[in-house]
Amino acid sequence: MTVTIRDVARQAGVSITTVSRAFNGYQDVSEETKKKILQVAESLNYRPSRVARSLVLQQTQSVGLMISDFNVNPGGHHFLFDVIAGVHDRLAYLGYDITLVSTTTARQRLISYIDFCTERRLEGVIVMGMRLDDPYMQEVAEAKLPSVGIDLPILSRYCGYVMTDNVNGARQGVRYLISQGHRSIGFVNGHAQAAVSVDRLRGYQTAMQEAGLEVKEDWIIHSNFLVDGGETATRQLLQNHPEMTAIFYASDLMAIGGMRCIQRMGKKVPGDIAVLGYDNIDLGEWVTPMLSTVAQKRYEMGVAAADMLMGMLLRQEEPGGRLLPPSLVIRESS
Amino acid sequence: MTVTIRDVARQAGVSITTVSRAFNGYQDVSEETKKKILQVAESLNYRPSRVARSLVLQQTQSVGLMISDFNVNPGGHHFLFDVIAGVHDRLAYLGYDITLVSTTTARQRLISYIDFCTERRLEGVIVMGMRLDDPYMQEVAEAKLPSVGIDLPILSRYCGYVMTDNVNGARQGVRYLISQGHRSIGFVNGHAQAAVSVDRLRGYQTAMQEAGLEVKEDWIIHSNFLVDGGETATRQLLQNHPEMTAIFYASDLMAIGGMRCIQRMGKKVPGDIAVLGYDNIDLGEWVTPMLSTVAQKRYEMGVAAADMLMGMLLRQEEPGGRLLPPSLVIRESS
């Protein structure tokens, strides 16, 4: 059926050792036989089997890409897609394969994360989209398998992470709003089970305190990162606190929902209420007014995560926590 | 290092044959020894190696997911992410693994699609995001490897496809505009190298002709599926044809760009110009006015593609062309 190294060897009149060595660029095979072998291989359409290779080499050159709750992650694509692209490009460039892993049921029975990975002999894993209260969290953190989390600050012997410097991102954002003269600044945060929410909250608090402004608990609302959540949170904020002149959102999606709500209430953005988002998704440029936001480098996060994992795998580097700098992009909404 | 079936066998005092058979649910191993084996395996943390298994079984239980131009596909996430989720969920459910494949350079040298897949012994491939003029197209079509394209109508002995019924989608959409009294209806299509563009154009033409309306060539513009493309195309259309009262777009992104343009020109949607998009991306609900659109079932497309591929693999079914029904969702923009 499939053509093997043995077929090539027979056809070329050499041993399989020689074929193998010819293919792997060893020096102890003459130019002549090498040419012959390559030519025979070509004519037979021979492709070396990675699985046989993996078996004997005891390494698969492949890592898992774990995306939590793939199917029930509305709006997740705005963030995750670019990260995946970054991870993919970097790993593919280094010759590593990517296998998709999910936390959801496979074959109807729940298979443990670590079982899945060791059965496939994955050499490492990149984890994304996971909540802090996800039951798999523990497993990932404790596994003796090199892994790096994206927006998931777990650090251990085998486990590093990459995320945007959310404390500073939020801090810079709020600081900008303050610099524009705002004093009553609301904050619509994401849900508390996202690591980023914790940091962004701290950034907000820090910026307010640094400016000598009081941090009022009921200026802060936890929502869901999505447009509708931003809308309802905004309504609540504005009804209870008419003095508010600016709102900072922990995601662009919520900010877009917020702008919509504000405009529906007959107020102007940024005239009456300034709006600042977080993420810099493509659509921020296309809403009216154009959304100001704290930008995350999503593709670069993927690349950084891949690099960290490769560092562990290839050069036994220690995992760490890598923070990528955010940047402020001011458009029209603030 | 890693614990193998041999370790389990030794520790349990049986042969590796018996361990294997115990694990695979054969009947000729007594309850007692089976219990013993399972217990030993548990205590040793034994996990059978899929790679050894693949080698002897001559099947990997894994398929490729090929995403064309992963990194240079702005806006692609709106469509591709959900499809990927569908493909993933279905295949994971059936116990198949997914390996990411891209058309881009791996290890700096261009590796052929078919080489990539056979080296890894992938059993099939699902291809998405590919243009008709992609150099890989030919290769996919001619490969003796079961594959199904998404929005890529190539049909051969080994190659099927899944797409939305774009002819009817466009036809229904335009028909709706006509039913609302519009007679001068522009069409902003995607680029001609996308299979869907061909079909949507035909749908537009059909609907116009069925209503006895003339199809004017310069009412039709080919653009790029993206917001900015929609914006410029709209400006062009409206400047040259002030009589136009409705525009149909081949993507929601372009429709959103179009609405922005129309509003910038001081006209009202849908009062002056009615707008109808295509895709039903999440943001259509959150622009003002809310976007009317032809909805595609993205997740279901992924599931259908996975199902077709599995049908070929598991039950030797013939590949075919599966068309999923679109549906009209009318909101405020038309």
Place this chain on the structure above:
DNA sequence: CACTATACCCAAAACGTTTTGGTTTGGCAA
């Protein structure tokens, strides 16, 4: 001529499974 160095090549073992074609054991009927 004997010895050594070099260039080229190869047999066999190993990787961790599955499966084939057995063997062994004990029980039971004739």
Place this chain on the structure above:
DNA sequence: TTGCCAAACCAAAACGTTTTGGGTATAGTG
């Protein structure tokens, strides 16, 4: 006793590679 059967187990081959530890010429050197 013998023969037969079923239940429980196993040795060995196979899957397609890589690598180790050689071997055999040929050419060069003293």
